[in-house]
Amino acid sequence: MNDPMMPSIWRIKNYRTETADTFTIDLVNEHGQDGMTGMHFQPGQFNMLYLFGAGESAISISGDPRNKDVLTHTVRAVGTVTRALARLKRGDVIGVRGPYGSPWPVVEAIGNDVLIVAGGIGLAPLRPVIYHLIAEREKYGKVTLLYGARSPVDILFRQELEKWRGRFDMQVEATVDNARQGQTWHGNAGVVTGLIPRAGFDPSQTTVMICGPELMMRFTIIELQKRGIEEDAIHVSMERNMKCAIGLCGHCQLGPEFICKNGPVFRFDRIRDSFRKREI
Amino acid sequence: METLEPLIAEHPFFRDLPREYIHLITGCASNVRFDAGQYLFREEDEANQFYLIRQGKIAVEVFTPQQGRLLIQTMGAGEVLGWSWLVPPYKWRFDSRAIELTRAISMDGKCLRAKCEDDPRLGYELFKRFSAIIAERLHATRLQMLDIYGTSE
Numbered sequence: 208m209n210d211p212m213m214p215s216i217w218r219i220k221n222y223r224t225e226t227a228d229t230f231t232i233d234l235v236n237e238h239g240q241d242g243m244t245g246m247h248f249q250p251g252q253f254n255m256l257y258l259f260g261a262g263e264s265a266i267s268i269s270g271d272p273r274n275k276d277v278l279t280h281t282v283r284a285v286g287t288v289t290r291a292l293a294r295l296k297r298g299d300v301i302g303v304r305g306p307y308g309s310p311w312p313v314v315e316a317i318g319n320d321v322l323i324v325a326g327g328i329g330l331a332p333l334r335p336v337i338y339h340l341i342a343e344r345e346k347y348g349k350v351t352l353l354y355g356a357r358s359p360v361d362i363l364f365r366q367e368l369e370k371w372r373g374r375f376d377m378q379v380e381a382t383v384d385n386a387r388q389g390q391t392w393h394g395n396a397g398v399v400t401g402l403i404p405r406a407g408f409d410p411s412q413t414t415v416m417i418c419g420p421e422l423m424m425r426f427t428i429i430e431l432q433k434r435g436i437e438e439d440a441i442h443v444s445m446e447r448n449m450k451c452a453i454g455l456c457g458h459c460q461l462g463p464e465f466i467c468k469n470g471p472v473f474r475f476d477r478i479r480d481s482f483r484k485r486e487i
Numbered sequence: 488m489e490t491l492e493p494l495i496a497e498h499p500f501f502r503d504l505p506r507e508y509i510h511l512i513t514g515c516a517s518n519v520r521f522d523a524g525q526y527l528f529r530e531e532d533e534a535n536q537f538y539l540i541r542q543g544k545i546a547v548e549v550f551t552p553q554q555g556r557l558l559i560q561t562m563g564a565g566e567v568l569g570w571s572w573l574v575p576p577y578k579w580r581f582d583s584r585a586i587e588l589t590r591a592i593s594m595d596g597k598c599l600r601a602k603c604e605d606d607p608r609l610g611y612e613l614f615k616r617f618s619a620i621i622a623e624r625l626h627a628t629r630l631q632m633l634d635i636y637g638t639s640e
């Protein structure tokens with residue numbers, strides 16, 4: 208039997224700089240079976256990326272679940288492992304374990320309106336959801352994406368956002384905390400919660416998916432509840448430090464839940480109590 | 488002559504305001520239009536009005552010597568711009584510029600202040616509505632200052 212802690216080796220096929228501190232890598236597994244070099248995963252799942260000599264980090268899969276050619280991750284360089292990953296280049300190899308964790312509720316959302324609220328790097332774990340919704344567009348009601356970033360230069364996947372915005376079957380609104388003179392920006396300014404009143408949705412028929420800094424998620428939830436969205440319609444993705452990623456070490460514990468196994472995507476009513484605790 | 492009363496009554500800011508008050512404040516209202524790039528007001532100008540935005544998009548900007556013009560908020564249809572007309576010294580604290588063609592109803596602050604002095608119930612009604620906006624703005628500013636997405640520089 209395979210050792211679940213043993214990474215498999217993947218090669219970087221493409222490396223793209225997204226913003227000053229964020230980059231995307233497309234990986235291929237040269238030993239993939241049946242000509243499949245990608246990986247089967249569900250939107251919201253993550254992998255443990257292992258870099259020899261630096262360590263391992265949990266990183267969500269940010270690519271299209273239907274694309275079996277490559278496995279895509281978008282990483283923000285914040286510390287030891289992620290900065291070392293940022294220095295890699297095309298052709299380098301890394302270790303990958305996964306996919307792990309719970310998916311976004313794209314199946315449960317069938318027939319409903321879908322409201323996606325993302326902040327900063329939080330758009331990366333939600334991008335597979337957007338690809339999925341576009342691929343199966345007829346199964347869903349109104350689809351809305353609200354995205355908040357620090358400034359225009361920090362906006363992730365800008366070209367794709369513009370493309371999605373141009374579709375007639377999707378509402379896309381982006382906002383920045385501020386924009387300096389000289390930064391080309393014709394979008395909104397202000398916090399992402401300020402966009403919620405512009406997203407018309409039927410509160411009783413809407414599935415909400417939120418990913419971003421916890422403070423942003425907290426205020427987004429308050430704003431949604433003011434508009435009649437119930438807790439069980441809201442889903443959030445949680446982040447904690449991970450080690451084993453298979454529910455053994457307890458490193459990622461959040462109240463009674465292990466984020467690596469029961470999460471990272473949780474229905475809000477199931478983690479409400481831990482979510483609001485000050486120490487998290 | 489066509490009156491602005493129905494436009495004021497249907498703006499979300501005045502939702503559920505008693506009819507008699509809508510009628511009263513319509514006397515302080517005028518229809519305005521700003522082309523893209525046109526300033527509504529600049530910092531330190533006298534603040535003698537506020538705007539019920541009906542259509543278009545408005546930028547609120549602050550000028551800093553180090554960074555030049557900094558866009559900090561945008562507003563659109565259904566929103567209300569400006570509360571400096573309520574509090575002395577009645578001066579604007581920011582610049583405001585139309586980003587696209589914008590239509591709004593301008594409410595004359597001096598005229599409204601006089602009506603509020605005459606009828607404190609109207610004054611209280613307006614203060615309740617504006618205090619909700621001020622609180623929301625303060626809250627949003629705090630979040631923006633926390634820089635929750637972190638720096639990339």
Ligand SMILES: Cc1cc2nc3c(=O)[nH]c(=O)nc-3n(C[C@H](O)[C@H](O)[C@H](O)COP(=O)(O)OP(=O)(O)OC[C@H]3O[C@@H](n4cnc5c(N)ncnc54)[C@H](O)[C@@H]3O)c2cc1C
Pocket residue numbers: 253263264265266267268281282283284285286287288289290308328331332445446447448449471637
């Ligand atoms: C399920 C899950 C999915 C994730 N998906 C992604 C993803 O798609 N893309 C991505 O870039 N990251 C993602 N993360 C976060 C990522 O795992 C961490 O940023 C990474 O492990 C940090 O490791 P490091 O060695 O680079 O930093 P460390 O050396 O461990 O930390 C260095 C410094 O950075 C700070 N820091 C650590 N993590 C973060 C953070 N997330 N944000 C800001 N500061 C931080 C620490 O407090 C510390 O001060 C995910 C995390 C989880 C649990």
Ligand code: FES
Pocket residue numbers: 448449450451452453454455456457458459460465466467468
């Ligand atoms: S990371 Fe070990 S239990 Fe979750």
